[in-house]
Amino acid sequence: MRGRLLLPVMLVTAILLSLMVGQVFVTPADLWTGLWKGTGSGALTLRVLRGPAAFTAAGAGAVLGASGTVFQVLLRNPLAAPDVMGFMSGAGLAVVTAVAFGILLPLPLLAAAGGLLAAVVVALLSFRGAGVQSSLTLILVGIGVGFFAVAASSFLITRMPPQEAADAQRWLSGSLAARSWWHVLQVWGLGSLLFLVLALQVRTMALLELGDELAAGLGARVGRARYGLIGTGVLLAATGVAVAGPIPFVAMMAGPLGMRVAGVTQPGSRLAVAAVTGAIVTILADVVARSVVPGLQLPVGVMTGILGAPYLLWLLMKEAEAGEL
Amino acid sequence: MTHTGLETQSLTLAYRDRTVIRDLTLRIPDRCVTSILGPNGCGKSTLLKALARLIPPNGGQVRLAGEELSRIDTRALARRLAILPQSPKGPEGITVADLVRRGRTPWRGFLAPWSDEDARVCQLALEQVGLGDMAGRSIDELSGGQRQRAWIALVLAQDTPYLLLDEPTTWLDLSHQLEVLSLLQKRNRDHGTTVVTVLHDLNLAARFSDHLILLGPAGLVSEGTPDDVMTESNLQSAFGLKALVVPDPVTGRPMVVPH
Numbered sequence: 001m002r003g004r005l006l007l008p009v010m011l012v013t014a015i016l017l018s019l020m021v022g023q024v025f026v027t028p029a030d031l032w033t034g035l036w037k038g039t040g041s042g043a044l045t046l047r048v049l050r051g052p053a054a055f056t057a058a059g060a061g062a063v064l065g066a067s068g069t070v071f072q073v074l075l076r077n078p079l080a081a082p083d084v085m086g087f088m089s090g091a092g093l094a095v096v097t098a099v100a101f102g103i104l105l106p107l108p109l110l111a112a113a114g115g116l117l118a119a120v121v122v123a124l125l126s127f128r129g130a131g132v133q134s135s136l137t138l139i140l141v142g143i144g145v146g147f148f149a150v151a152a153s154s155f156l157i158t159r160m161p162p163q164e165a166a167d168a169q170r171w172l173s174g175s176l177a178a179r180s181w182w183h184v185l186q187v188w189g190l191g192s193l194l195f196l197v198l199a200l201q202v203r204t205m206a207l208l209e210l211g212d213e214l215a216a217g218l219g220a221r222v223g224r225a226r227y228g229l230i231g232t233g234v235l236l237a238a239t240g241v242a243v244a245g246p247i248p249f250v251a252m253m254a255g256p257l258g259m260r261v262a263g264v265t266q267p268g269s270r271l272a273v274a275a276v277t278g279a280i281v282t283i284l285a286d287v288v289a290r291s292v293v294p295g296l297q298l299p300v301g302v303m304t305g306i307l308g309a310p311y312l313l314w315l316l317m318k319e320a321e322a323g324e325l
Numbered sequence: 326m327t328h329t330g331l332e333t334q335s336l337t338l339a340y341r342d343r344t345v346i347r348d349l350t351l352r353i354p355d356r357c358v359t360s361i362l363g364p365n366g367c368g369k370s371t372l373l374k375a376l377a378r379l380i381p382p383n384g385g386q387v388r389l390a391g392e393e394l395s396r397i398d399t400r401a402l403a404r405r406l407a408i409l410p411q412s413p414k415g416p417e418g419i420t421v422a423d424l425v426r427r428g429r430t431p432w433r434g435f436l437a438p439w440s441d442e443d444a445r446v447c448q449l450a451l452e453q454v455g456l457g458d459m460a461g462r463s464i465d466e467l468s469g470g471q472r473q474r475a476w477i478a479l480v481l482a483q484d485t486p487y488l489l490l491d492e493p494t495t496w497l498d499l500s501h502q503l504e505v506l507s508l509l510q511k512r513n514r515d516h517g518t519t520v521v522t523v524l525h526d527l528n529l530a531a532r533f534s535d536h537l538i539l540l541g542p543a544g545l546v547s548e549g550t551p552d553d554v555m556t557e558s559n560l561q562s563a564f565g566l567k568a569l570v571v572p573d574p575v576t577g578r579p580m581v582v583p584h
Binding site: 073203207209210214216220221259 | 374378399400402403404406407409410415416417418419423427431479480483
């Protein structure tokens with residue numbers, strides 16, 4: 001119970017920190033005045049400078065965290081997540097491609113198409129031959145597909161005009177710079193919708209967690225249920241990518257981290273906890289990214305990468321020790 | 326006349342391009358404990374999975390109360406027939422109570438809250454496997470025997486008239502094997518549940534089953550009561566085993582003593 005209270009408190013604290021910290025320090029009192037009176041430095045910070053970025057970060061972190069948990073439950077492997085498995089890089093590639101060729105479509109749509117396409121490619125490459133492949137095969141194929149998508153994005157960027165290329169490069173590493181309330185609306189709107197869709201699938205998810213045969217015996221339509229969850233998971237990740245770029249490691253880390261803090265095991269609670277933890281991690285990573293080098297705003301993805309890579313290594317070592325790799 | 330229970334009709338099953346069961350027609354007697362026996366690779370587990378619709382037949386059909394299994398709605402089937410696969414693996418950290426609760430899924434309406442009936446059936450299932458006071462424990466903390474009983478409680482909570490179990494005693498020591506088989510037998514006697522298990526141990530199977538299905542490398546060798554099935558010539562054709570069959574000094578059931 002203690003852990004379950006801890007997470008919401010941390011979320012609120014993270015959002016506050018994110019509004020206060022930056023090139024200029026804004027006190028909570030100023031923010032308070034700004035919020036209610038709409039004047040002073042607090043109002044500007046809240047409305048334009050830091051508010052949109054903080055709430056975009058919260059939304060993006062939440063959808064990414066939930067997405068990671070979907071795949072971790074489905075594949076029963078902590079390495080499974082849309083960032084590791086290339087779905088987010090696929091979403092990123094779709095957006096970069098559209099920019100490079102001047103295709104004007106809404107970003108969430110492009111990201112969703114790219115993410116789903118990457119998932120289909122991973123499935124096609126892994127399911128060759130007879131039967132279902134192991135989770136690890138899927139994950140490794142996903143890593144390969146991800147590398148390809150990143151390389152293709154980089155190639156496209158080299159052919160862009162310098163300014164555009166710099167923007168695209170920044171976005172591709174996961175960035176919360178220059179976010180507006182439109183981004184907040186986008187990620188919270190689409191995110192809420194997808195969370196609703198996910199909530200309807202939680203019971204089936206609890207069955208799939210017991211293995212395909214037991215799930216089928218307990219009345220789940222295993223194949224259909226899995227496609228539904230994969231689709232929802234990819235769309236959640238794409239929603240995050242559309243507003244903040246393919247921020248690495250949040251999707252992968254949030255679930256296991258939150259689970260440990262809150263001590264929950266049921267899929268519904270795990271998803272909720274992963275979403276909140278994802279939001280916290282993303283906001284805090286952004287705060288650090290903005291303040292670690294004075295006068296320079298690093299992309300948030302650089303920070304989550306610095307946090308996430310050691311976690312990934314630790315996980316790989318643990319799996320190797322357990323003989324899973 | 327149609328059989329009221331579970332039956333196969335000219336059932337053919339293949340496993341990785343190899344036909345393991347060919348043209349098998351048999352009936353699982355209702356309200357009995359039936360064990361499927363046979364050497365490794367003879368298709369015991371494959372047959373059990375086909376009886377639970379986990380794998381589709383390559384020929385013929387499986388019927389439940391005269392209705393072809395593939396025509397029955399998934400959820401409706403899950404209310405009538407439960408299957409526990411071999412060596413199930415649960416999510417890390419899951420508690421016994423949470424595991425068993427998931428057995429109620431086929432009975433719960435869409436978005437319906439947890440009902441008193443659900444709670445009652447789960448509690449009964451836990452008590453029947455002797456884990457009534459361990460509901461809050463994580464399954465990772467349980468001993469092998471307790472863990473297997475927790476999984477059995479999950480399928481008991483499913484509250485079905487047909488209960489299929491694939492090698493429920495694997496990896497357990499003898500006393501835990503006896504424990505598991507007696508609780509299944511008790512469930513059968515108390516609730517009239519039709520229990521079908523795949524077992525390796527011939528003597529335990531003979532001791533706890535009302536009906537045996539003995540498969541050999543070339544398909545069905547024999548089916549019937551333990552006394553009918555456990556004969557020296559049947560064991561010879563199923564396992565290529567030269568053995569003596571004598572009455573078990575404790576139960577009087579047939580007991581296999583290999584030469």
